[in-house]
Amino acid sequence: MDKYLEGKVGKYCFGDDITLADAFLVPMIGAAQRYNVDLTGLDNLTKVNENLKSHPAFEKAHPKNQIDSE
Numbered sequence: 001m002d003k004y005l006e007g008k009v010g011k012y013c014f015g016d017d018i019t020l021a022d023a024f025l026v027p028m029i030g031a032a033q034r035y036n037v038d039l040t041g042l043d044n045l046t047k048v049n050e051n052l053k054s055h056p057a058f059e060k061a062h063p064k065n066q067i068d069s070e
Contacts, residue, residue, distance in 0.1 A: 005044040011051050018055070026052050 008014050013021040029049045032039060039046055052058045063069055 002042040002044045005048075009044045009048060011048075013048050018052075018057075022048065022052055025049060026058060 005013060010016045012018050013025060025045065025048060029039070029045060059065065
């Protein structure tokens with residue numbers, strides 16, 4: 001996917017507007033980080049993930065911000 005995004009990536013997966021691809025990317029990267037998957041060289045994916053983590057909608061939806069979170 002990182003290679004596929006070359007030339008398409010902006011602030012988010014496909015430019016500067018959030019798409020469904022971004023909604024799927026965040027949990028995918030989160031799971032990879034939880035299981036210590038080496039993300040070295042996946043610069044497009046990690047850049048987009050960092051941008052999404054600071055977006056208000058994604059911050060609000062983060063599991064740690066849910067009322068039933070421990």
